[in-house]
Amino acid sequence: MKCAMVPVTAYQQNCSVLLCEETGQAAVVDPGGDIDRIEAALEQLGGKLSVILLTHGHMDHCAAADTLRQKYGVQIIGPHKDDAFWIDKLPEWCQMSGFPHAEAFTPDRWLDDGESVSFGNQQLAVSHCPGHTPGHVVFFHEPSKLAIVGDVLFQGSIGRTDFPRGDYDTLIASIREKLWPLGDDVTFIPGHGPTSTFGEERQTNPFVADSRYG
Template identity: 80%
Template sequence: MKCAMVPVTAYQQNCSVLVCEETGKAAVVDPGGDIDRIEETIEKLGGKLEVILLTHGHMDHCAAADVMRKKHGVQIIGPHKADAFWIDKLPEWCKMTGFPHADPFTPDRWLEEGDTVSFGQQEMSVKHCPGHTPGHVVFFHDPTRLAIVGDVLFQGSIGRTDFPMGNHEDLINAIRTKLWPLGDDVQFIPGHGPTSTFGEERRTNPFVADHRYG
């Protein structure tokens, strides 16, 4: 599987482009904006868009999803339905923050803990990781030991929990019970900033390092 990160919007959100090397089918995770740059990356990787995946309903992660869905005739899958209220209020949040306008939309499929998503011959498992938002999900590709974690976890930090329906305790619990068991060797792409590994964060992250919890 080929993978590329495309920082998009003024928030420099890491949109991920994944391409199945056997079939050329591509998945785009969290297209918040800058569609031209995302499409250029798909083309450079030799892919054809098959599906759009969303980790959660914040505008910088999903504002361009419906435009891409209509343009390419593909499905939007994710996040968990608990984030529907975020997507429904996209126009309000965009206007309030000066973000380019985005219409509300309904994904073709909501996701639950234990679901799988696929593109080409690639399959990823789904972890429901609430806390940053109540419907946040994480995608894990076991063959390459890669996780796309949205705004759950960052290098040296964790997601904010001061948004509506955020919950700090839920976020810590999700990281420690859903992500850490996947393995220290797992590399993750966060919603913003550089990549890291679960093992490195277990050792050094001031919010969720193992030494904080005995």
Template identity: 70%
Template sequence: MSIQVSIVPVTAYQQNCSIVKCLATGRGAVVDPGGDIERILEAARKMDVVIEKILLTHGHMDHCAAADVLRQRLQVSIEGPQREDDFWIGKLPEWCQMAGFPHADAFVPDRWLEEGDTVTVGEQTLEVLHCPGHTPGHVVFIHQEQKVAWVGDVLFQGSIGRTDFPRGNHQQLLSSIRDKLFPLGDDITFIPGHGPTSTFGQERRANPFVADSRYG
């Protein structure tokens, strides 16, 4: 085993923030810090991990509202999502106010990500897939060696991401799941943005929205 992962549910939305630790170096990343910074930092202390960066799957508030505050506090960089989610991050103050969410300022990531990019966590490498549909700039992170993927709000156990937000696209979402995620292999365990983990194989068999049986 080369990485250790701790899932920290944050905000009233119970969003699955993850702390990923490279076991060889003790360095790590926070994936999708939507809020509850103290809870995230306490989990990092318990893991004995030095956070070196923040990774974002997409620009919705429950996934990124605490990212800039955490960046400033830890003096680390933010990588992701893909640039098409810039409009979501730019409107964070408005969305937070409308939803009764704690205030968050707009920010700009240190690095926008594209299909085929990689990000490092200590000595470990995560591959980046651009998986639009839930949002236009949504990305997914895959650690091939340990067969783990962070899929944000693209796919859930038994469900899929919403596409009724601005610039959501249902067909794009289905294509992201069927054409990009499922070919990675049935044995990939994925951490969704909300709810329990699952595997791509389980969703191919039983997910009513994207199961193989729906596609003949």
């Protein structure tokens, strides 16, 4: 599997374009905007878009999803249904933030913990990781030891928990109970900023390092 990180919107959100090299089918994770950049990455990888995946319902992660769905005739899968209220209020959040307008939409499929999604011959395991938002999910590609974690975890930091229905303790539990067991050698793509590994964050991240929790 090949992967390209495409920073989109004024928030520089990491949209991920994943390619199944065996079939040429591609998945786009968290298309928040700047569709031209996403399409350029698809073209460069030589992939055909087959599915749109969402980690959570914040505008910078999902505002372009429905436009892509309609243009390419593909499904939107994710996040967990507990984020429906975020997507339902997408137009209001965009207006309040000065973000390009986006209409509310309904994903074709909500995701639950322990499920999986696929494109081409590639399969991604799904973990429900609430705390930043109640319906946040993480996607894990075991063969390449790659996780796409949205705004759960960052290099040296963690996601905000001061949004509606966010919760700090829940977020910490999601990271330590759902992400760490995947392995120290897992590289993760966060919603913003550079990649890192779970092992590095367990050593150095001041919010979730093992030394903090004994």
